[in-house]
Amino acid sequence: MEDLDTKTFKEIYDIIHMANFTIDRNLLRKKIIEFLFNRIYIESSVFFVPVEKSKSTGGIEINIDEKYVREYKEYYHLYDPIQLIKGSFCQKRVIQLEELIDYHSFVSSKFYCDFLKPQKIHHKLYINLHTGDRFHGRIALYRPVKSKKFSREEVSTLSTISPYLAHALDHNDLCINIKLQDNIFKIVEKECSTGLILLDYSMQLIYMNQKAKEFCRDLIGYPSLQDIYIHVPLMLLQDCYAITEELKRCPADCLVLPKCSVIRINSSKKFSVCSQLIEKEISSENCILFMISIEEMGESRSIDKNSLKKSYSLTEREIDIVLHIFKGLRNAEIAQRLFVSEITVKKHIQNIFQKVGVKTRTALIYRILDKEDIPPN
Numbered sequence: 001m002e003d004l005d006t007k008t009f010k011e012i013y014d015i016i017h018m019a020n021f022t023i024d025r026n027l028l029r030k031k032i033i034e035f036l037f038n039r040i041y042i043e044s045s046v047f048f049v050p051v052e053k054s055k056s057t058g059g060i061e062i063n064i065d066e067k068y069v070r071e072y073k074e075y076y077h078l079y080d081p082i083q084l085i086k087g088s089f090c091q092k093r094v095i096q097l098e099e100l101i102d103y104h105s106f107v108s109s110k111f112y113c114d115f116l117k118p119q120k121i122h123h124k125l126y127i128n129l130h131t132g133d134r135f136h137g138r139i140a141l142y143r144p145v146k147s148k149k150f151s152r153e154e155v156s157t158l159s160t161i162s163p164y165l166a167h168a169l170d171h172n173d174l175c176i177n178i179k180l181q182d183n184i185f186k187i188v189e190k191e192c193s194t195g196l197i198l199l200d201y202s203m204q205l206i207y208m209n210q211k212a213k214e215f216c217r218d219l220i221g222y223p224s225l226q227d228i229y230i231h232v233p234l235m236l237l238q239d240c241y242a243i244t245e246e247l248k249r250c251p252a253d254c255l256v257l258p259k260c261s262v263i264r265i266n267s268s269k270k271f272s273v274c275s276q277l278i279e280k281e282i283s284s285e286n287c288i289l290f291m292i293s294i295e296e297m298g299e300s301r302s303i304d305k306n307s308l309k310k311s312y313s314l315t316e317r318e319i320d321i322v323l324h325i326f327k328g329l330r331n332a333e334i335a336q337r338l339f340v341s342e343i344t345v346k347k348h349i350q351n352i353f354q355k356v357g358v359k360t361r362t363a364l365i366y367r368i369l370d371k372e373d374i375p376p377n
Helices: 008-023 025-039 066-074 112-117 152-191 212-222 234-249 305-312 315-325 332-336 342-356 362-368
Strands: 044-048 059-062 092-096 125-132 134-143 196-201 205-208 261-264 268-282 285-297
Touching: 008 125, 008 152, 025 044, 025 059, 025 134, 066 112, 092 152, 112 332, 125 152, 134 152, 196 212, 196 234, 205 212, 205 261, 212 234, 212 261, 212 285, 234 261, 234 268, 234 285, 261 362, 305 315, 305 342, 315 332, 315 342, 315 362, 332 342
Parallel strands: none
Antiparallel strands: 044 059, 044 134, 092 125, 125 134, 196 205, 196 285, 261 268, 268 285
């Protein structure tokens, strides 16, 4: 930017700064047009957005009557000389209309007489915004017939400025895509029903999604443990260690199969846990990782509500609470689903324990599932 004055440098810096943070592309485009209006004399302008991004002809219009915007999109864009350019002009940063056509014959054309002249547009200049093979749009700058055509100095200034504007748009696209991917990843992670853990070859934790965190909390017996203190329980690492030992004994080209096991958290919750070795190329290097997937298994046995009512004289509300306990829900979760207080849930559970003749939730579940098999209290 050594050829730019301090004020221009600051304004370009502001545009680049905006590109890093805004996810509104049109806001950035309007900022760019405003910057150009401050640099040289312009009566009106249009920022033509690439067709694949806008799905229509046209873009952002400044000081252009809506009537002409509509007419251009519907008809006159077919006769605009800039839409017909090919070859070297496509890559040129700044193009004057006089370079494309014989201007004396152009002023007698239907496009000029019926469309440009009523708007008092005579001098036209275009700025192409591209980085490499990526096209970010074209800005048309217009002046009336009474003003001078764009000077050589103005064209030179715009040629110097345009690469910075194009790179700001390119960087903005990148930032938007990163934010979009991050949001999609968060949605997928939130909605995913499978727990996922990634470990490096030395069993150090790389990543753990929310479902895996909940599983680890339940497995180690601390449901309220903060994320920062969660670790991978030894029970989950055993299959990974077994795979490591198998890998040492196998030939280099031997395929080590995943290892699967079933882990039961309580009488109503059991999970299928699959551990496998994956090898991925990351930053031009091959990384060996362990991936542990955790998926809850459906329970085949169910509770007979009528039997509960007859055998233990439970009320409808108490049966509802037993069903939620059977699903592994905590008191707070049960209270939320039944729209009652947590204290009310605790009182109901005390009554249920007394009627069924047990002292713990585990004993309650076993008593319900199999009256013949009651674990010690």
